Amino acid sequence: xxxxxxxxxxxxxxxxxxxxxxxxxxxxxxxxxxxxxxxxxxxxxxxxxxxxxxxxxxxxxxxxxxxxxxxxxxxxxxxxxxxxxxxxxxxxxxxxxxxxxxxxxxxxxxxxxxxxxxxxxxxxxxxxxxxxxxxxxxxxxxxxxxxxxxxxxxxxxxxxxxxxxxxxxxxxxxxxxxxxxxxxxxxxxxxxxxxxxxxxx
Numbered sequence: 001x002x003x004x005x006x007x008x009x010x011x012x013x014x015x016x017x018x019x020x021x022x023x024x025x026x027x028x029x030x031x032x033x034x035x036x037x038x039x040x041x042x043x044x045x046x047x048x049x050x051x052x053x054x055x056x057x058x059x060x061x062x063x064x065x066x067x068x069x070x071x072x073x074x075x076x077x078x079x080x081x082x083x084x085x086x087x088x089x090x091x092x093x094x095x096x097x098x099x100x101x102x103x104x105x106x107x108x109x110x111x112x113x114x115x116x117x118x119x120x121x122x123x124x125x126x127x128x129x130x131x132x133x134x135x136x137x138x139x140x141x142x143x144x145x146x147x148x149x150x151x152x153x154x155x156x157x158x159x160x161x162x163x164x165x166x167x168x169x170x171x172x173x174x175x176x177x178x179x180x181x182x183x184x185x186x187x188x189x190x191x192x193x194x195x196x197x198x199x200x201x
Contacts, residue, residue, distance in 0.1 A: 045132050046156030047071065051167030051175045052078065056096040060151040061085075063169035064139045065104040067153050071137055072200055074111040084110035101141055101151075101196040108199060116199035122192040125181045128157050128164055131197050140166070141194035150190070157181075 049071050054063035055078045066081040076084075082094035085107035105115035116136075123131075123138065131138050131154075138154040156165030158178075165178045185192050 043159030044157065046165050047132060047135065047137055049137055049153060049155045049167060051153060051155075052169060053171045053175070054078070054169040058096045058098045060169045061099045061101070061104055061139075061141075062094075062107070064151045064153045064167075065107045067167065067169070068137050068139060068199055069108060069111040069113055072111075072113045074113060076111060081107045081111070098149075101139060101194055104139055104151075104196055114198075114200050116196050116201065118194070118196050120194055122185045123195050123197060125157070125162055125164075127197065128154060128181065129159075132157055134201070136197070136199050136201060138199070139196040140192055142190040143193045144190050145188060149193070 049067055052063040052067045052070070054060050056062075059078055059082065062078045062082045062085065065085070066076060066078050069076060069081065079094050080090055082088075082097075082099075083090050083092065085099060085103040086094070086097070087106065088094060101118045105118055108115045122140075128138065140152045140154060142150050142152060144150065150168075150170070152169075153167040154164055155167055156178075157163060158165075162181045163178050164181050164184050165176065166184070167175060168177055169175075179187075
């Protein structure tokens with residue numbers, strides 16, 4: 001009885017295999033024709049962040065950190081985030097101080113978000129892809145060519161042009177921006193010097 005049951009299954013499997021092999025060239029041609037469009041869609045992702053404008057001239061770091069905290073569902077003011085980042089009392093006006101991504105980590109911890117990894121230097125494009133695909137924005141520190149620093153939030157990528165998308169908290173700047181990864185790493189306006197990633201991981 002078993003042999004009789006197996007033989008029809010083997011015959012069916014063999015017939016299906018033969019039919020599939022005969023159909024492969026046509027299916028492959030169709031898949032090849034549709035492939036570029038499906039790759040472009042699958043290889044681009046942007047997180048739906050709401051990039052905050054910084055409320056004080058030196059609070060780019062606080063606007064970036066608080067934007068990321070809000071992405072993770074936390075609802076605090078930039079003043080609260082600033083105070084938390086310096087371990088200050090919440091019942092005071094936080095000074096208009098500059099800060100590092102290490103201070104941002106302290107603020108994120110206070111909001112209940114895992115603070116990620118703070119590293120010197122820029123992140124490779126595959127790392128940016130991994131972070132965004134995992135729903136984790138990246139805060140970056142840039143150095144202006146003219147001097148001074150600033151912070152951004154990377155929230156997306158697009159493989160079609162190796163683009164990265166970033167939010168800029170400076171009030172008069174475009175809030176949402178994009179350029180190639182290589183341009184963002186180093187261009188005639190700024191260079192990417194420090195990174196805070198794996199936030200929330």
